[in-house]
Amino acid sequence: xxxxxxxxDWIMLAGFTAFVLLMPIILQPxxxxxxxxxxxxxxxxxxxxxxxxLFGLTGYxxxxxxxxLGVGSYAAVWSFKLFTMNIIPAIFMSVFFAAIFAVVIGYVxxxxxxxxxxxxxxxxxxxxxxxxxxxxxxxxxxxTGLQLTLRxxxxxxxxxxxxxxxxxxxxxFGLETSGGGLGGFYLCxxxxxxxxxxxxxxxxxxxxxxxxxxxxxxxxxxYTGFDTRPYLLAAFVISGVYAGLAGSLMVAxxxxxxxxxxxxxxxxxxxxxxxxxxxxxxIGPVVGAAVIKYFENIFSSFGPDTLHGVFSFLPDTIENAxxxxxxxxxxxxxNLTLGxxxxxxxxxxxxxxxxxxxxxxVIFTRRRGGGDAVPAAPHPQPAE
Amino acid sequence: MSKFIxxxxxxxxxxxxxxxxxAAPMHFIRGAYAEDISCNMPKGDTVTFGxxxxxxxxxxxxxxxxxxxxxxxxxxxxxxxxxxxxxxxxPAALKGNGVLGKKVAQVHGDSQTKTDAARDNSKRMIERxxxxxxxxxxxxAEAVAVQSLCQDMGVIHMSGLTHSNDTxxxxxxxxxFRHFFNAYQSGVALGPxxxxxxxxDRKAYHLTADYTWGWTQEESMKAATxxxxxxxxxxxxxxxxxxxxxxxxxxxxNSGADVLILNHYGKDMVNSLTQSVQFGLxxxxxxxxxxxxxxxxxxxxxxxxxxxAVKGIYGTSNWDWKLDxxxxxxxxxxxxxxxxxxxxxxxxxxxxxxxxYADACExxxxxxxxxxxxxxxxxxxDGLGNxxxxxxxxxxxxxxxxxxxxxxxxxxxxxxxxxxxxxxPREVTTYDPAIFGGxxxxxxxxxx
Numbered sequence: 001x002x003x004x005x006x007x008x009d010w011i012m013l014a015g016f017t018a019f020v021l022l023m024p025i026i027l028q029p030x031x032x033x034x035x036x037x038x039x040x041x042x043x044x045x046x047x048x049x050x051x052x053x054l055f056g057l058t059g060y061x062x063x064x065x066x067x068x069l070g071v072g073s074y075a076a077v078w079s080f081k082l083f084t085m086n087i088i089p090a091i092f093m094s095v096f097f098a099a100i101f102a103v104v105i106g107y108v109x110x111x112x113x114x115x116x117x118x119x120x121x122x123x124x125x126x127x128x129x130x131x132x133x134x135x136x137x138x139x140x141x142x143x144t145g146l147q148l149t150l151r152x153x154x155x156x157x158x159x160x161x162x163x164x165x166x167x168x169x170x171x172x173f174g175l176e177t178s179g180g181g182l183g184g185f186y187l188c189x190x191x192x193x194x195x196x197x198x199x200x201x202x203x204x205x206x207x208x209x210x211x212x213x214x215x216x217x218x219x220x221x222x223y224t225g226f227d228t229r230p231y232l233l234a235a236f237v238i239s240g241v242y243a244g245l246a247g248s249l250m251v252a253x254x255x256x257x258x259x260x261x262x263x264x265x266x267x268x269x270x271x272x273x274x275x276x277x278x279x280x281x282x283i284g285p286v287v288g289a290a291v292i293k294y295f296e297n298i299f300s301s302f303g304p305d306t307l308h309g310v311f312s313f314l315p316d317t318i319e320n321a322x323x324x325x326x327x328x329x330x331x332x333x334x335n336l337t338l339g340x341x342x343x344x345x346x347x348x349x350x351x352x353x354x355x356x357x358x359x360x361x362v363i364f365t366r367r368r369g370g371g372d373a374v375p376a377a378p379h380p381q382p383a384e
Numbered sequence: 385m386s387k388f389i390x391x392x393x394x395x396x397x398x399x400x401x402x403x404x405x406x407a408a409p410m411h412f413i414r415g416a417y418a419e420d421i422s423c424n425m426p427k428g429d430t431v432t433f434g435x436x437x438x439x440x441x442x443x444x445x446x447x448x449x450x451x452x453x454x455x456x457x458x459x460x461x462x463x464x465x466x467x468x469x470x471x472x473x474x475p476a477a478l479k480g481n482g483v484l485g486k487k488v489a490q491v492h493g494d495s496q497t498k499t500d501a502a503r504d505n506s507k508r509m510i511e512r513x514x515x516x517x518x519x520x521x522x523x524x525a526e527a528v529a530v531q532s533l534c535q536d537m538g539v540i541h542m543s544g545l546t547h548s549n550d551t552x553x554x555x556x557x558x559x560x561f562r563h564f565f566n567a568y569q570s571g572v573a574l575g576p577x578x579x580x581x582x583x584x585d586r587k588a589y590h591l592t593a594d595y596t597w598g599w600t601q602e603e604s605m606k607a608a609t610x611x612x613x614x615x616x617x618x619x620x621x622x623x624x625x626x627x628x629x630x631x632x633x634x635x636x637x638n639s640g641a642d643v644l645i646l647n648h649y650g651k652d653m654v655n656s657l658t659q660s661v662q663f664g665l666x667x668x669x670x671x672x673x674x675x676x677x678x679x680x681x682x683x684x685x686x687x688x689x690x691x692x693a694v695k696g697i698y699g700t701s702n703w704d705w706k707l708d709x710x711x712x713x714x715x716x717x718x719x720x721x722x723x724x725x726x727x728x729x730x731x732x733x734x735x736x737x738x739x740x741y742a743d744a745c746e747x748x749x750x751x752x753x754x755x756x757x758x759x760x761x762x763x764x765x766d767g768l769g770n771x772x773x774x775x776x777x778x779x780x781x782x783x784x785x786x787x788x789x790x791x792x793x794x795x796x797x798x799x800x801x802x803x804x805x806x807x808x809p810r811e812v813t814t815y816d817p818a819i820f821g822g823x824x825x826x827x828x829x830x831x832x
Binding site: 031034035036037040133134137142143144145147148149150165166167169178179180181254256258260261297300301331 | 423439491492493494498499500501503504507508510511512524525528529532533535536537554555558594595596621623624823825826828830832
């Protein structure tokens with residue numbers, strides 16, 4: 001199983017692993033080293049990696065991936081409620097149900113391509129959201145969100161020990177993953193590394209090559225005798241499973257499932273993450289997910305008071321004008337900041353953050369005098 | 385393609401390196417197992433309170449007012465300003481020099497009127513900012529979600545505006561406390577008043593916000609009105625945050641009902657009420673009686689949003705700034721001086737919750753959560769605007785008087801939209817905590 005990856009890939013994997021596992025230390029200076037946020041980096045990283053397998057390789061832009069995330073979450077909460085607080089069955093249930101949903105939605109949606117495919121997936125996701133929000137309330141508890149209660153049967157747990165007072169925490173054979181602490185983070189981090197490895201294998205495999213071929217010219221591929229649909233469906237299901245896994249990890253670290261995480265804005269967010277980081281690159285989606293989640297956390301908690309603190313050295317009139325302008329972009333308006341960054345990035349760096357880093361690298365090596373070995377920056381891929 | 389060759393030395397080296405990498409973060413796990421340490425007990429000279437309030441979404445107006453109230457409460461706790469209700473509170477252990485000698489600092493987050501976002505925010509405030517207590521929220525879904533998170537993390541949650549019976553009923557938590565009244569108490573208070581005004585032979589149609597608060601409110605209003613002899617024609621659930629209620633209002637016209645009960649709050653209520661009035665419901669005569677609309681949970685902020693539509697509408701309120709007691713006057717005065725408008729009931733309950741928590745810490749002499757919980761349970765107090773009040777130990781619900789209000793026909797200004805019809809005394813609104821079930825759970829301290 002160690003074949004098929006180049007030396008560079010192994011270096012990248014090792015670097016990625018080290019970075020992810022050392023996040024509690026590395027992120028300390030930027031104030032992001034607390035479990036809840038680092039868990040989010042990992043979970044949305046997984047979500048975006050999975051999305052990138054579909055969008056980055058085949059070019060099929062799904063606008064409904066949040067549905068799988070939501071299905072995964074609900075499945076995991078039900079596993080906690082009915083069977084056991086151990087997360088292994090919960091993860092299996094999530095992945096299983098997400099896969100079933102992905103097969104059904106993918107089978108129908110993949111009959112069309114381009115914008116029709118996007119609209120179909122969006123429609124399915126909205127259907128799932130509305131079902132969860134107001135139709136299937138006995139199953140999902142609607143707006144209130146599905147939660148654990150003291151009256152849940154938890155049959156498997158009940159066989160082995162008496163239920164303690166209070167709600168149990170989610171565990172991985174004794175390691176508590178919910179309720180704060182780094183246990184949950186390490187679970188998500190290991191899952192992220194495994195998912196990254198699998199995605200790397202897919203990118204480097206003949207299967208990945210087929211998917212790329214679909215992106216570059218599906219007709220030509222058909223003429224050479226390949227049936228593209230099974231490949232597409234496989235990619236769709238794989239990315240759905242990734243989303244389901246992300247959903248179950250969300251629940252493993254915080255046992256509650258709300259319908260909002262299936263809303264179309266959540267589907268749109270993963271598209272943003274992937275494009276922001278770099279479509280079709282291995283590491284880009286994870287970077288994009290981390291950047292968006294970090295900014296969401298930092299900017300949304302800023303208020304005018306914080307800004308006054310930052311600009312207090314300026315004269316009062318300038319300070320007040322500046323603060324009242326900038327406060328549009330922080331707090332509840334942080335989406336505006338994200339929008340501005342996104343527009344600038346797509347216009348000037350369509351390849352996302354990864355392309356930006358690559359360009360910097362080129363400039364850096366050229367200045368060092370290694371001019372003759374400069375690799376040409378890859379042609380920017382427009383975001384389809 | 386280069387081969388991946390594994391040597392013994394390489395493996396040992398890699399193993400040692402990853403061991404170090406894995407073990408390093410353990411350094412950051414707090415190894416505090418001392419007996420009286422609970423989550424986020426302050427170490428320096430400040431103590432941090434966290435406000436989780438909706439600044440966007442259908443209940444955003446209430447959230448903004450709550451945040452103002454919290455900021456005012458922090459000022460008063462730290463001895464700035466005129467002290468608001470601290471001097472009127474009886475018995476009070478607060479000294480106006482912070483809490484237990486530590487200055488109060490605050491952080492806040494936008495809960496977006498969504499359960500997921502509310503939990504995310506609260507987690508951030510607990511884990512990153514070290515908040516020792518979380519308060520706020522203006523939806524019961526949020527309150528239920530955040531208080532179960534707080535139970536899990538061992539941080540006390542003083543809920544803001546939440547009116548569902550579940551918050552201190554089937555979903556009650558040892559670490560969750562509610563000062564606001566609930567749907568059951570609304571029903572008990574409102575029933576006799578509307579029976580007197582509209583008669584005992586009425587047919588009611590419910591439109592209900594589709595989440596925990598709406599469900600229990602509908603149930604409580606049904607129980608209260610049916611006990612008076614009213615019939616319930618239908619109860620229809622509407623999704624939270626709808627802008628257009630016309631599809632729900634049209635069937636009311638043909639249902640034979642002569643009272644519409646709107647179990648909506650915030651912008652939902654503003655929309656459903658104005659649209660019902662626009663549809664001419666209130667000018668109709670059904671079954672030989674004038675068609676009436678009842679809004680069981682009412683607030684000044686909503687009345688402002690709904691404009692003329694609220695005139696003559698009955699509802700209940702937890703508190704109103706026009707009450708005639710010293711505490712209310714003191715609070716209204718200092719809130720008005722600070723923000724130029726009288727406080728809403730959401731602001732009042734949040735302010736009171738912040739004070740009650742701080743006071744409990746003073747009385748307990750520690751920030752240790754289980755001790756603070758003990759100090760709050762069964763606490764009997766007065767002088768916070770609702771008369772004599774009990775924080776009931778069985779379900780962490782405040783037992784106090786509540787108000788029946790009616791939209792004024794001729795308001796003086798936009799803050800004078802509601803008239804207090806009746807102050808329903810605490811004896812009437814008190815109920816048996818056992819009727820809603822639920823379990824508080826343990827109060828053991830947690831490390832975080």
